[in-house]
Amino acid sequence: MRISIQKLFMAVVMSLSFTTITYAQTVNEAGEKLNEGIKNLKAKNYDQAIVSLESCVEICDMVGPDAFDVRSSAVAKIPIAYFKSAVAVYKSKDYPAAIEKFKKSAEIAKKYDNAKLEKNSAKNVPALYNSLSNASIKRKDFDKALSLLDEAIAYKPTYLKGYLGKARVYKELGKTAELEANIAKILEIKSDSKTAITARELAGNYFLNKGVKAIGNKNYAAALPLLEKSKQYKNPDVNTYYYYAIVYNGLKKFDKALEVTKAAVTKGGSEKVIANVYFEQGNALAGLNKKTEACEAYTKALNGPNAEAANFQMKEVLKCK
Numbered sequence: 001m002r003i004s005i006q007k008l009f010m011a012v013v014m015s016l017s018f019t020t021i022t023y024a025q026t027v028n029e030a031g032e033k034l035n036e037g038i039k040n041l042k043a044k045n046y047d048q049a050i051v052s053l054e055s056c057v058e059i060c061d062m063v064g065p066d067a068f069d070v071r072s073s074a075v076a077k078i079p080i081a082y083f084k085s086a087v088a089v090y091k092s093k094d095y096p097a098a099i100e101k102f103k104k105s106a107e108i109a110k111k112y113d114n115a116k117l118e119k120n121s122a123k124n125v126p127a128l129y130n131s132l133s134n135a136s137i138k139r140k141d142f143d144k145a146l147s148l149l150d151e152a153i154a155y156k157p158t159y160l161k162g163y164l165g166k167a168r169v170y171k172e173l174g175k176t177a178e179l180e181a182n183i184a185k186i187l188e189i190k191s192d193s194k195t196a197i198t199a200r201e202l203a204g205n206y207f208l209n210k211g212v213k214a215i216g217n218k219n220y221a222a223a224l225p226l227l228e229k230s231k232q233y234k235n236p237d238v239n240t241y242y243y244y245a246i247v248y249n250g251l252k253k254f255d256k257a258l259e260v261t262k263a264a265v266t267k268g269g270s271e272k273v274i275a276n277v278y279f280e281q282g283n284a285l286a287g288l289n290k291k292t293e294a295c296e297a298y299t300k301a302l303n304g305p306n307a308e309a310a311n312f313q314m315k316e317v318l319k320c321k
Helices: 005-042 046-063 065-091 095-111 115-138 142-155 160-173 176-190 194-216 220-233 238-250 254-267 271-287 291-299 307-317
Strands: none
Touching: 005 046, 005 065, 046 065, 065 095, 065 115, 095 115, 115 142, 115 160, 142 160, 160 176, 160 194, 176 194, 194 220, 194 238, 220 238, 238 254, 238 271, 254 271, 271 291, 271 307, 291 307
């Protein structure tokens, strides 16, 4: 059966017209979704904006290159919508939900090559885990705190505050090896950071306090390595030298005790602390049978907490003039 040329031509024309109408409608739909998304962004309806803008991109992808401009506009706004949605949840103080929102925001920003929003989103994730862990520490829920900090570190392995938080938990738990491992990780990642300074201070004070406790129990042999450990992390101050002097005198290492008391005086400090140092200096000098110098040292201790003991040594033991 023969089809006339005229009928064939009319069929082709009708087909092309239908395609053109459909195409125009599809582009218009994409534009409508874009406008809808922009409107929702301005109204702070961020989740609705995300739905509209992503729908716009889907339509544009079906249309192809001719919808490039519309698609570009939508793509530029999608990361913004995700980020603002995360911020809104954060401001509502729903931190667990905010963490997931910021994770998604970082993911979307990376997908659409928005480096700034990717960075801003990503940095909030470990910070929020850290905030939640601090709340757990206050409640003495140390297992939960460690779990949250582990999640922060899993998300960002170089997150220094995560390791510092874990060190603080292990300090509370008295787990020395674990504390030191986390301090070491901080120093390995960035030894000159503010967090590293705080970490050294934390570790130094941890061992110093354990040393002071041992001194209180007159366990001088145990106290000495603890003081030495403290010195590995922080420079000794006048108080640390004072504790060294007590330990060395307790161990009858009078030369060492005299040495650290002289170093302590150069550090300076309150009148009471310096008086304590001179009392230990007097003990060291007395142990070295340097009576005259010991008397002078004890005299300088008379305005401090050990005044009574110093006076006893001067009058009853050394018979100072």
